[in-house]
Amino acid sequence: MNATVLSSTTAPAARPARRCRWCDTLDAWLPKLVVAPTFVCSLVFVYGYILWTAVLSLTPSRLLPNYEFAGLAQYEALFDNERWWQALSNLAVFGGGFIVICLAVGLLLAVLLDQKIRAEGFIRSIYLYPMALSFIVTGTAWKWILNPEFGIEKLVHDWGFTNFTFDWLIDPEWSIYTVIVAAVWQSSGFVMALFLAGLRGIDDSIIKAAQVDGASMPTIYRRIIIPSLRPVFFSSFMILAHIAVKSFDLVMALTNGGPGFSSDLPATFMYSFAFTRNQIGLGAASAMMMLMIVVAVIVPFMYSEMRRSRHG
Amino acid sequence: MGALSIRNVRKSYHGNEILKGIDLEIDKGEFLILVGPSGCGKSTLLSMIAGLDSVTSGEIRIGDRVVNDLSPKDRDIAMVFQSYALYPNMTVRENISFGLQIRKVPAAEQARIVERVANTLQIGHLLDRKPSQLSGGQRQRVAMGRAISREPSLFLFDEPLSNLDAKLRVEMRTEIKLLHQRMGTSIVYVTHDQIEAMTLGDKIAVMKAGEVQQFGTPQEIYDNPANLFVAGFMGSPSMNFIPAKVEAVGSGYGVKLESGQRTHVFPVPGGDGKLKAWEGREVLFGIRPEQITHKSESRLGLPQFQTAEMPIRLTEPTGPDTMVLVPINGKDVVCRVHPAHAGQPGESMELMFDLSKSVFFDPASEQRIA
Amino acid sequence: MADMSVAHTAGASKLGRFIIYGLLALVCLYYLMPLFVMLSTSLKSLDEIRAGNLLSLPGEFRTDAWVKAWDSACTGVQCEGLKGFFWNSVSFVVPAVVISTMIGAFNGYALTMYRFRGSDLVFGMLMIGCFIPFQVVLLPMAQTLGALGIANSTLGLVFVHVVYGAAFTTLFFRNYYVTIPDELVKAAKIDGAGFLRIFFSIILPLSVPIIVVSVIWQFTQVWNDFLFGVVFSSGDRQPITVALNNLVNTSTGVKEYNVDMAAAIIAALPTLLVYIVAGKYFVRGLTAGAVKG
Ligand SMILES: Nc1ncnc2c1ncn2[C@@H]1O[C@H](COP(=O)(O)OP(=O)(O)OP(=O)(O)O)[C@@H](O)[C@H]1O
Ligand SMILES: [Mg+2]
Numbered sequence: 001m002n003a004t005v006l007s008s009t010t011a012p013a014a015r016p017a018r019r020c021r022w023c024d025t026l027d028a029w030l031p032k033l034v035v036a037p038t039f040v041c042s043l044v045f046v047y048g049y050i051l052w053t054a055v056l057s058l059t060p061s062r063l064l065p066n067y068e069f070a071g072l073a074q075y076e077a078l079f080d081n082e083r084w085w086q087a088l089s090n091l092a093v094f095g096g097g098f099i100v101i102c103l104a105v106g107l108l109l110a111v112l113l114d115q116k117i118r119a120e121g122f123i124r125s126i127y128l129y130p131m132a133l134s135f136i137v138t139g140t141a142w143k144w145i146l147n148p149e150f151g152i153e154k155l156v157h158d159w160g161f162t163n164f165t166f167d168w169l170i171d172p173e174w175s176i177y178t179v180i181v182a183a184v185w186q187s188s189g190f191v192m193a194l195f196l197a198g199l200r201g202i203d204d205s206i207i208k209a210a211q212v213d214g215a216s217m218p219t220i221y222r223r224i225i226i227p228s229l230r231p232v233f234f235s236s237f238m239i240l241a242h243i244a245v246k247s248f249d250l251v252m253a254l255t256n257g258g259p260g261f262s263s264d265l266p267a268t269f270m271y272s273f274a275f276t277r278n279q280i281g282l283g284a285a286s287a288m289m290m291l292m293i294v295v296a297v298i299v300p301f302m303y304s305e306m307r308r309s310r311h312g
Numbered sequence: 313m314g315a316l317s318i319r320n321v322r323k324s325y326h327g328n329e330i331l332k333g334i335d336l337e338i339d340k341g342e343f344l345i346l347v348g349p350s351g352c353g354k355s356t357l358l359s360m361i362a363g364l365d366s367v368t369s370g371e372i373r374i375g376d377r378v379v380n381d382l383s384p385k386d387r388d389i390a391m392v393f394q395s396y397a398l399y400p401n402m403t404v405r406e407n408i409s410f411g412l413q414i415r416k417v418p419a420a421e422q423a424r425i426v427e428r429v430a431n432t433l434q435i436g437h438l439l440d441r442k443p444s445q446l447s448g449g450q451r452q453r454v455a456m457g458r459a460i461s462r463e464p465s466l467f468l469f470d471e472p473l474s475n476l477d478a479k480l481r482v483e484m485r486t487e488i489k490l491l492h493q494r495m496g497t498s499i500v501y502v503t504h505d506q507i508e509a510m511t512l513g514d515k516i517a518v519m520k521a522g523e524v525q526q527f528g529t530p531q532e533i534y535d536n537p538a539n540l541f542v543a544g545f546m547g548s549p550s551m552n553f554i555p556a557k558v559e560a561v562g563s564g565y566g567v568k569l570e571s572g573q574r575t576h577v578f579p580v581p582g583g584d585g586k587l588k589a590w591e592g593r594e595v596l597f598g599i600r601p602e603q604i605t606h607k608s609e610s611r612l613g614l615p616q617f618q619t620a621e622m623p624i625r626l627t628e629p630t631g632p633d634t635m636v637l638v639p640i641n642g643k644d645v646v647c648r649v650h651p652a653h654a655g656q657p658g659e660s661m662e663l664m665f666d667l668s669k670s671v672f673f674d675p676a677s678e679q680r681i682a
Numbered sequence: 683m684a685d686m687s688v689a690h691t692a693g694a695s696k697l698g699r700f701i702i703y704g705l706l707a708l709v710c711l712y713y714l715m716p717l718f719v720m721l722s723t724s725l726k727s728l729d730e731i732r733a734g735n736l737l738s739l740p741g742e743f744r745t746d747a748w749v750k751a752w753d754s755a756c757t758g759v760q761c762e763g764l765k766g767f768f769w770n771s772v773s774f775v776v777p778a779v780v781i782s783t784m785i786g787a788f789n790g791y792a793l794t795m796y797r798f799r800g801s802d803l804v805f806g807m808l809m810i811g812c813f814i815p816f817q818v819v820l821l822p823m824a825q826t827l828g829a830l831g832i833a834n835s836t837l838g839l840v841f842v843h844v845v846y847g848a849a850f851t852t853l854f855f856r857n858y859y860v861t862i863p864d865e866l867v868k869a870a871k872i873d874g875a876g877f878l879r880i881f882f883s884i885i886l887p888l889s890v891p892i893i894v895v896s897v898i899w900q901f902t903q904v905w906n907d908f909l910f911g912v913v914f915s916s917g918d919r920q921p922i923t924v925a926l927n928n929l930v931n932t933s934t935g936v937k938e939y940n941v942d943m944a945a946a947i948i949a950a951l952p953t954l955l956v957y958i959v960a961g962k963y964f965v966r967g968l969t970a971g972a973v974k975g
Pocket of ligand 1: 356
C-alpha cells in the first residue's frame with residue numbers, strides 16, 4: 001500500500017466546489033418546480049373541473065352552458081327519468097355479475113395455474129391478452145359472436161340442436177348480460193394475474209408448516225391461502241368496481257345501449273345526454289351521480305380495509 | 313482549531329424532538345465514534361453534519377466555517393453509507409471519479425487519483441466492474457475509495473461495517489484504523505457495535521434518546537461511566553448491576569452481598585466519602601465480569617480484592633474464558649474466569665472480586681454515585 | 683407457493699393433474715375463441731359467412747375484407763377505410779405517451795427522493811385523479827378545449843391524455859423509486875451533484891424497466907381509449923377506436939361482418955403486437971398500477 005498517496009499536496013480534488021448561492025437556491029426549489037405543473041393541472045383539471053361540473057349540474061344548461069341557478073332541478077329531472085333508473089339498475093346487475101364472476105374465475109384460474117404447471121407463462125399470456133385489447137374491439141368481436149343470426153345460435157344449430165335459441169343481444173331483458181359476458185372475457189385474466197402474484201407472495205414455509213401439521217391441500221387453501229389473499233381481493237374489487245362504473249366503450253360497441261335503452265349504463269346515459277341530446281345540465285348531474293357512486297363504493301371499502309390493516 | 317464542533321444542536325421532526333441539544337468537539341485528526349441504541353439519533357446527527365438534513369437550532373462548524381447553511385457539496389466532507397450506496401449503473405472507476413467529475417477535476421488528474429485510491433484499497437483489479445459484480449467486502453472498499461478520492465477534511469461513516477459478516481467486519485475494522493492512521497483525516501463514525509466503538513475511537517459519544525450521555529475517550533467511558541446506561545451499554549458481556557445495601561465496615565463503607573446461604577460485606581476502597589450518604593440504603597453496585605475471577609493467590613491480601621465462595625448456576629465457555637453465573641442478591645452475576653478454574657453448575661467456587669474499579673449508581677436517578 | 687402435490691397417491695395425483703391440465707386447456711380455448719373467430723371471419727367471403735358458422739374455417743383465404751377495411755369501408759359519411767384514422771391515432775398516441783412518461787418520471791423522482799412539506803399531500807391528490815370517473819370532467823374539458831381552439835385537434839387529444847395520464851405514470855415511477863435506497867441520492871449530493879445531475883446520471887439509468895412499463899401501459903391506454911376520442915374529436919380527426927365503432931355501426935347496405943372483423947383486428951394490432959413483444963412488462967404495469975390502484 002502506498003502511504004503517501006492520500007496526503008499528496010497537489011490534490012485539486014480537495015478544492016471546494018465552485019460556490020454559487022443562487023444555484024443552490026434554485027436546486028432546492030427544483031423538486032417543487034418540477035412537481036408544480038402537474039399539481040396545478042390536477043388542481044384545475046380534476047378538482048376544478050369536478051367543481052365546474054357540479055356547478056353545471058345546478059344550472060338549466062342545455063346545448064350551451066348557462067349559468068343561471070336552477071337548484072336541484074336537474075337532479076329531480078334525473079331521478080324522474082326512467083332511462084336513468086334503467087341505467088342504475090343495469091349498473092347494479094352488470095357490476096355485481098361482472099365483479100363476482102371475475103373474482104371467482106380469476107381466483108380459480110390462479111389456483112389452477114399455481115400447481116406447478118408446465119408452460120405456465122404461455123397459458124398465462126393467453127389468459128391475459130384480452131386486457132391488451134380495446135373495449136371497442138372486444139365489443140365488436142362479441143357482438144359478432146353473440147349475433148343471433150350467424151353467431152353461437154347458428155353454431156349450436158349446426159351441431160344438431162335446432163331448438164336452441166340464444167338471442168340475449170336483442171332481448172331487452174337479457175342484453176345487459178351480454179355486456180357481462182364480454183367484460184368478464186376481457187378482465188378475468190387480469191384478476192387471475194393479480195391473484196397469482198398474491199399466491200406467489202405467500203411464504204412457502206407457512207404452507208409447509210400446515211402440511212406438517214397434517215392439513216390437507218383443500219384445507220390449506222380454504223383456511224390459510226385464500227384468507228391471506230385478502231388484500232388481493234380488496235385491490236381486485238376496487239379495480240373491477242372502478243371498471244364497472246366507468247364502463248362505456250364496451251356498451252357502445254356491443255349494444256349501443258340497446259335494444260331501446262335496455263342496456264344503458266350511467267356512463268352511456270351521461271354521454272348521450274351531455275353530448276348528443278344537448279342536455280348539458282342533466283348530463284352534468286348524471287356525471288356527479290357517477291362520481292358519488294364511485295365514492296360510495298370505494299371509500300367505505302378503503303376505510304374498512306385501512307382500519308383492518310391498522311389494527312393488525 | 314477543532315476539526316468539527318457541534319454546539320447545542322437540536323432537531324425536531326413535526327414537533328418531535330429527536331436531538332435534544334448536542335455538544336461535541338473534536339480536534340483535527342481525531343476519530344469520533346457516535347454510539348447508541350437504535351433510534352437514538354446517530355444517523356440524524358450525521359446527516360446534519362453532512363448537510364443532508366437541516367438543523368432546527370444550534371451550530372455546526374467544520375474547520376473554521378459555520379456550515380449550517382452550506383449544501384453538502386460545499387462542506388468538504390465525504391460519507392460512507394451503511395448500504396454503501398454505490399451507483400449501480402456505473403463501474404467502480406466511474407463511482408470513484410463521479411465526485412471528481414462534478415468538481416471539474418481534469419480527466420488526467422481524475423485518472424491519477426482513481427489509480428492511487430485503487431492502490432491504497434487494493435481494488436485495482438475491480439475498476440471496470442459494476443457494483444453488482446462485487447462481494448460485500450469489495451463494495452465496502454469501493455465505498456471507502458469513493459470517499460477518500462476527494463480528500464475531504466472530514467469523513468462521515470454511517471455503520472459502514474454492519475452489512476458484513478463477522479470475520480470481514482473485524483478485518484475491515486483494522487483496515488479503517490490503519491487508513492485513519494495513515495491519512496490523519498478527522499472521522500465521525502456511527503455504530504451501534506460497542507466493540508467497534510472501543511477499538512476505533514479516539515473519542516466516543518454515547519447517545520441515548522437524542523442526548524449525549526457521555527463524551528470521552530474509550531478508556532474513560534469504560535472505566536468511568538457517567539451513568540447506568542453508559543455502564544451497561546459499553547462492554548460485552550455487559551457490566552453486572554447488583555442491588556445492594558451500603559453498610560459501614562471498619563472505618564469505611566462496603567456493600568452487603570448475599571449468595572447461597574452466606575452474606576458478605578465487601579469494603580469499597582476509597583468509597584468512604586461518596587457512599588457515606590447512602591449508608592443503610594440500597595444502591596446499584598456495578599462490577600464488570602472481568603473483575604470477578606477465580607481466586608489468585610498472588611493477589612490475596614491486597615485491600616481491593618475480596619474473595620467469597622459462591623454457588624454456580626451455569627457456565628458458558630467462550631474459549632479463552634468461561635463465563636460463570638452466580639446468584640448474588642437475587643441477580644445472576646456473570647464472572648469471567650479462566651476455563652481451568654471454572655467449576656461445574658451445582659458446585660460452588662471461590663471467586664475473587666476486584667473492587668478497585670467497581671462503580672455505584674443511584675437506583676432512582678440511575679446516575680453515578682461513586 | 684409451489685409444492686402442492688405432496689403426499690398424494692400416484693394414481694389420484696395423476697388423474698388430478700390430468701383434470702387440471704384439461705381445465706386449463708379448455709379455458710385457453712375460451713380465451714382464444716374470439717380471436718380465432720375474428721380472424722377466420724375476416725378471411726371469409728360474405729357467402730361463406732352465411733353458409734358456415736363461427737367455427738368453420740374459411741375455404742380460401744381472401745384478403746379483400748382487409749383491404750376494404752383499411753382503404754374504403756364506410757365510417758359514417760365518408761368511405762375511406764381506417765387508414766386515416768390509424769395514423770390519427772399514431773399522431774397523438776406517440777407524443778402523449780412520451781410526454782406523460784417523462785412527466786411521470788420527473789414527478790416520481792421529485793416526490794420520492796426530495797420529500798418536501800406537503801409532497802405526500804400532492805401525491806395523494808394526484809392519486810385521487812386516477813379514481814374519478816372521467817365523465818365528471820368531460821363537459822368542462824370540452825368547454826376549455828373549445829375556448830383554447832384545440833378542440834378536435836391532435837394537440838387537444840395529446841393534452842387530455844397527458845393531463846389525465848400523468849397521475850398514472852407518476853404512480854408507476856413513484857412506486858418504483860421508493861424501492862431505490864435514499865442513500866444513493868444522498869451519496870450523490872455529497873459528491874456534489876444537483877437535482878438534475880442526479881436524475882440524469884444516476885436515477886434515469888436505473889429506470890429502464892419502469893420506463894418500459896410506463897410506455898407500454900400508456901400506449902395501451904391511449905391507443906385503446908374511446909371516451910376522450912369520441913367526445914373531443916369528430917369527423918376525420920377521430921382516433922381509430924371511434925372510427926371502428928362507426929364502421930361497425932354504419933348501416934348502409936348489407937352488413938359486412940368480414941370487414942368489421944378485419945377492421946377490429948387492425949385496430950387491435952398495435953397493442954396486440956406490443957403485448958406479444960413485451961407482455962412481461964405489460965403485466966408488470968397492470969399489477970404495479972393495481973397495487974395502489
Ligand atoms: N425524516 C424523519 N421524520 C420523522 N422522524 C424521523 C425522520 N428521520 C428519523 N426520524 C426519527 O428520528 C429518530 C432517530 O433516527 P436515526 O435514524 O437518527 O436513528 P439511529 O440512531 O441512526 O438508529 P439506527 O441505529 O437504527 O440507525 C428515530 O426515532 C426516527 O424515527
Ligand atoms: Mg442509523
